[in-house]
Amino acid sequence: MHVARIVNGSVAATMFPWTVMVIKTSYGEVQSFGTGALVTPLHVITAAHLLQMPGEKVAIKYGSNVVEKMKIAPAVGVRTISNRFRIEEDIALLLLETPLSSVRRLCVPPLDSGDPDKIPPEGKPIVIAGFGAIEESAPGEGGFTPRQLMYTNEIVLPDNHCDDYEGVLISKTFCAKARGTGICRTMVQN
CATH class of the missing domain: 2.40.10.10 (Trypsin-like serine proteases)
Incomplete structure (x- = not known):
């Protein structure tokens, strides 16, 4: 279940306001999504299991609590604590393409x-x-x-x-x- x-x-x-939606896309289609938090104007912390599939584009949606009203910001880098999934190491840090200075951080x-x-x-x-x-x-x-x-x-x-x-x-x-x-x-x- x-x-x-x-x-x-x-x-x-x-x-x-620091909460963002993390999305993974492949060929323009959303493959998966989850939640992250803006910790600096350029960095989002999220769960590593959301980003396990290689070759996917990663971005965040931000600026509203309503999905349809959110803006999109691409991520240009992803770092995880481990290359294998274990719940105690389920942490990833995203580097955004441009800083989000107008969004309040965690x-x-x-x-x-x-x-x-x-x-x-x-x-x-x-x-x-x-x-x-x-x-x-x-x-x-x-x-x-x-x-x-x-x-x-x-x-x-x-x-x-x-x-x-x-x-x-x-x-x-x-x-x-x-x-x-x-x-x-x-x-x-x-």
Whole structure:
């Protein structure tokens, strides 16, 4: 089963101006897309698994939370942490052709003074935003994708709450859920 992304989320409006849509094209057709964040006027951080296929053109869409109103900026370079896909190394950095000086960059909050191995701390609210599928689907069916940036609020839980997601929860990830919403395939019902 396809893992949905922002299930039962809300439209983000202008809340996350640094969020961009990363697109891969081949022969003018969009092959895949995902979410990234502008970290400098020239750099976007995203998931490496979005960019695995060689020979594809990569670009970002930016400037609006509505897909049809977004502008396109080509990427001229891609760097990944590893040449093989592992969830703990699923990071890529895109170099844009021209700087996006009019777009606000990602703001990262300071680290809490709590346990540096458990960031964010359990019980802390978090926000997840993205352009991914908003409902579950069978393999190969794709799932419904939004025409707007979506987000949801979740709470960081103890890791044992996510034991059913073997292989996803590792030392560099954390468990977070909310009632009826989230990025997990099975939603918390109580």
